[in-house]
Amino acid sequence: MVKSIRELYRCRALIQILVSRDLKARYRGSVLGFMWSMLNPFLMMLVYWLVFSIYLRNGMENYHVYLFCGLLPWLWFSASLLEGCNSIIAGANLVKKVMFPAEVLPIVVILSNLIHFFLGLPILAAFLIIYRVPPGNNLLAFPIIVLIQFVFTFGLMLLLSALSVHLRDIQQILNNIVTLWFFMTPIVYSVTDLNLESKPPAIRWVMNLNPMKHIIEGYHRVFLQHMTDRGIAMFNESIPWTGLFVVLGCSVILLAVAWSVFNHFKTGFSEEI
Amino acid sequence: MERYVIEMDSVSKAFKKHRRRNQFLTLKSTLIRDLWRLGQPTTENDNLFWALKQFDLRIASGETVGLIGSNGSGKSTALKLIAGILTPTNGTVRVIGRLSALIELGAGFHPEISGRENIFINGIMLGLTKQQIRSKFDEIVDFADLRAFIDNPVRTYSSGMFMRLGFAVAVHVDPDILLIDEVLAVGDQSFVHKCLERIFDFKRRGKTIVVVSHDLGSVEKLCSRAVWLSNGERRCEGPSREVIGSYLMSVARQEEARYASEHEQIQEALEEQARRTVGQTGESKDGDGGVPEAVLPDNALDTGKRWGNRKIEIMQFRIVDSVGRERYVFQTGEDVTFDVRFEAKEPVGKAVFGIGIYLQDGTWCYGSNTQIDRMEIDEFTGSGWFRLTFPAMPLIENSYLIDIAVHAEDQTPFDFHSRMYRIAFRSLHRDSGIVRLHHSWSFSDTIHVRRLNADGPVQVDRAAEGAAADGCGT
Numbered sequence: 017m018v019k020s021i022r023e024l025y026r027c028r029a030l031i032q033i034l035v036s037r038d039l040k041a042r043y044r045g046s047v048l049g050f051m052w053s054m055l056n057p058f059l060m061m062l063v064y065w066l067v068f069s070i071y072l073r074n075g076m077e078n079y080h081v082y083l084f085c086g087l088l089p090w091l092w093f094s095a096s097l098l099e100g101c102n103s104i105i106a107g108a109n110l111v112k113k114v115m116f117p118a119e120v121l122p123i124v125v126i127l128s129n130l131i132h133f134f135l136g137l138p139i140l141a142a143f144l145i146i147y148r149v150p151p152g153n154n155l156l157a158f159p160i161i162v163l164i165q166f167v168f169t170f171g172l173m174l175l176l177s178a179l180s181v182h183l184r185d186i187q188q189i190l191n192n193i194v195t196l197w198f199f200m201t202p203i204v205y206s207v208t209d210l211n212l213e214s215k216p217p218a219i220r221w222v223m224n225l226n227p228m229k230h231i232i233e234g235y236h237r238v239f240l241q242h243m244t245d246r247g248i249a250m251f252n253e254s255i256p257w258t259g260l261f262v263v264l265g266c267s268v269i270l271l272a273v274a275w276s277v278f279n280h281f282k283t284g285f286s287e288e289i
Numbered sequence: 290m291e292r293y294v295i296e297m298d299s300v301s302k303a304f305k306k307h308r309r310r311n312q313f314l315t316l317k318s319t320l321i322r323d324l325w326r327l328g329q330p331t332t333e334n335d336n337l338f339w340a341l342k343q344f345d346l347r348i349a350s351g352e353t354v355g356l357i358g359s360n361g362s363g364k365s366t367a368l369k370l371i372a373g374i375l376t377p378t379n380g381t382v383r384v385i386g387r388l389s390a391l392i393e394l395g396a397g398f399h400p401e402i403s404g405r406e407n408i409f410i411n412g413i414m415l416g417l418t419k420q421q422i423r424s425k426f427d428e429i430v431d432f433a434d435l436r437a438f439i440d441n442p443v444r445t446y447s448s449g450m451f452m453r454l455g456f457a458v459a460v461h462v463d464p465d466i467l468l469i470d471e472v473l474a475v476g477d478q479s480f481v482h483k484c485l486e487r488i489f490d491f492k493r494r495g496k497t498i499v500v501v502s503h504d505l506g507s508v509e510k511l512c513s514r515a516v517w518l519s520n521g522e523r524r525c526e527g528p529s530r531e532v533i534g535s536y537l538m539s540v541a542r543q544e545e546a547r548y549a550s551e552h553e554q555i556q557e558a559l560e561e562q563a564r565r566t567v568g569q570t571g572e573s574k575d576g577d578g579g580v581p582e583a584v585l586p587d588n589a590l591d592t593g594k595r596w597g598n599r600k601i602e603i604m605q606f607r608i609v610d611s612v613g614r615e616r617y618v619f620q621t622g623e624d625v626t627f628d629v630r631f632e633a634k635e636p637v638g639k640a641v642f643g644i645g646i647y648l649q650d651g652t653w654c655y656g657s658n659t660q661i662d663r664m665e666i667d668e669f670t671g672s673g674w675f676r677l678t679f680p681a682m683p684l685i686e687n688s689y690l691i692d693i694a695v696h697a698e699d700q701t702p703f704d705f706h707s708r709m710y711r712i713a714f715r716s717l718h719r720d721s722g723i724v725r726l727h728h729s730w731s732f733s734d735t736i737h738v739r740r741l742n743a744d745g746p747v748q749v750d751r752a753a754e755g756a757a758a759d760g761c762g763t
Contacts, residue, residue: 033410033413041401113392
């Protein structure tokens with residue numbers, strides 16, 4: 017894995033230019049251009065807000081801020097996963113014709129989606145200012161959580177992209193899995209809403225198995241530290257480091273396994289696609 | 290001691306013949322096992338296609354080598370193995386130096402962004418740094434001749450413009466080793482020449498070049514050495530002129546076999562027809578014996594291709610070369626002889642023999658007969674033959690149809706075989722038209738002319754081609 021990372025580092029110029037190609041090409045021809053990177057998550061937030069706040073009467077104060085805070089990193093995760101799974105197949109003309117480490121393709125996907133994530137942050141900041149949620153010292157943990165999410169997402173992407181070259185069915189089922197995963201993660205609801213005390217402890221245990229739960233909750237603590245719901249500070253706790261570090265540990269193992277699987281399949285890519 | 294920059298040691302490459310998708314999904318365990326096995330170099334022999342078998346190739350620094358062979362002979366596979374795009378199933382490939390592969394031009398071009406940005410992407414992909422691209426940018430744009438369109442998205446480019454841009458970037462990478470796979474067929478003539486010039490420039494600067502091409506003329510000009518692959522194995526290797534010569538001869542032999550069997554079928558049908566005609570005329574000896582084609586069921590011969598009253602009948606037609614061998618595929622410039630056997634069943638006055646040569650589309654290339662050539666043939670009976678020889682036949686590479694006819698002086702046809710026979714010509718030259726006219730070029734002293742030939746000036750006369758060294762044990 018270390019060797020692979022070093023190889024990727026050597027290709028950084030290529031990665032950089034492919035990421036900027038992706039970014040430029042995505043909104044080329046549209047009037048609003050880069051604005052869509054901010055508008056898209058905002059519009060999606062409006063959809064969920066409409067459903068959950070107006071129709072289902074979720075009573076949380078500043079619900080849309082909460083929603084947006086979880087949605088942004090989730091979109092990074094889900095878009096990376098869906099695009100990344102397809103990245104080797106979509107990059108067929110490169111893999112077949114040019115010699116370069118194939119890992120470049122998924123890494124380009126995760127990086128360009130990371131940039132979209134960052135482009136959405138100013139909107140979140142605007143929300144926080146408008147609804148007077150002051151920043152707290154948890155904000156400093158932001159890069160670490162991004163890193164954890166990066167490692168976890170990239171490991172998963174490597175695994176899926178390599179396998180889906182041979183088993184294209186993965187791509188089809190992945191859409192549904194990601195949708196289910198979205199609702200299993202506290203983004204449109206918060207864990208406290210679930211009244212877990214009244215439910216069997218097994219449920220809480222299962223929920224904690226979801227790495228994205230820990231990551232998204234981490235973001236909630238980072239940005240909404242001082243947000244109040246009917247006068248009670250909801251996320252005024254320190255970051256749940258224990259959970260996050262367990263996630264990080266598992267992600268590193270996942271990444272190592274995924275990379276060796278990827279390297280195993282790599283030589284066959286140019287013949288299979 | 291020579292330094293090899295490319296070394297392939299008994300390299301084999303196998304491809305799976307068909308996908309294994311339907312073998313999946315029986316049991317979870319088989320799924321996992323099969324999936325894992327997929328990534329590994331396959332070794333079991335069923336379902337495998339060996340594109341390359343135990344192939345050795347050593348190329349020294351500064352050499353230009355051409356890989357030739359028919360489709361599916363493994364030459365592109367060999368090139369992709371050198372480029373590192375494919376990994377060998379067995380054996381090793383070693384390459385020393387920076388390598389640029391003109392295998393697919395414009396790899397990584399994104400249709401939505403401008404030509405300018407694509408030059409940067411493509412250049413970095415081929416191993417340049419941003420700084421290097423910036424310094425070569427103008428040169429690249431001028432080479433591709435796309436200055437007016439460089440800021441338009443690539444999707445608005447024509448396929449020719451796309452290829453030009455791709456080629457321009459690729460040749461400005463300035464590699465130590467240049468791999469070229471059949472990319473000389475892009476763009477208009479002027480661009481092709483620009484590309485060739487650039488490639489020759491590489492050659493002059495002592496770069497190593499490996500070419501895969503069906504354009505044997507270019508291979509011969511560019512490469513000092515050629516390797517002929519056949520079914521994934523090296524058939525022959527040596528000076529490109531000799532190897533290409535033997536390759537052409539082998540191709541000609543294959544074609545020959547095809548043409549000969551076709552000719553034989555027509556010949557058999559002719560004989561069959563002749564037998565039946567004899568039977569008929571035997572019964573009604575004094576009958577007028579005309580319109581035999583109306584009576585005869587004719588399978589192999591399209592009746593529209595043959596007419597006449599058969600008072601003189603053409604019994605056999607053959608084409609032979611200068612040493613009397615029956616052949617139907619020739620090199621441009623070889624001696625060609627038409628050999629015709631005929632039979633007159635009764636005296637019918639003076640006869641005229643003639644031939645015609647046509648293109649497939651009906652264009653009449655040449656025609657003549659004994660009358661035109663001011664000959665008079667006295668009345669005769671029984672069998673006879675004539676031979677018509679074309680010394681150094683100048684017809685260019687193409688397939689031609691032949692007319693053979695015998696008729697009376699007043700044009701009444703005795704036996705007319707219209708476009709029943711075929712002859713093909715093969716040539717290294719790429720000239721167009723119908724015949725290769727004898728010609729020579731000269732220029733004023735103010736004009737500097739370079740002959741794009743690997744060894745010496747352009748050889749106009751290819752008469753020696755047929756006799757090219759057959760040292761390859763074909």
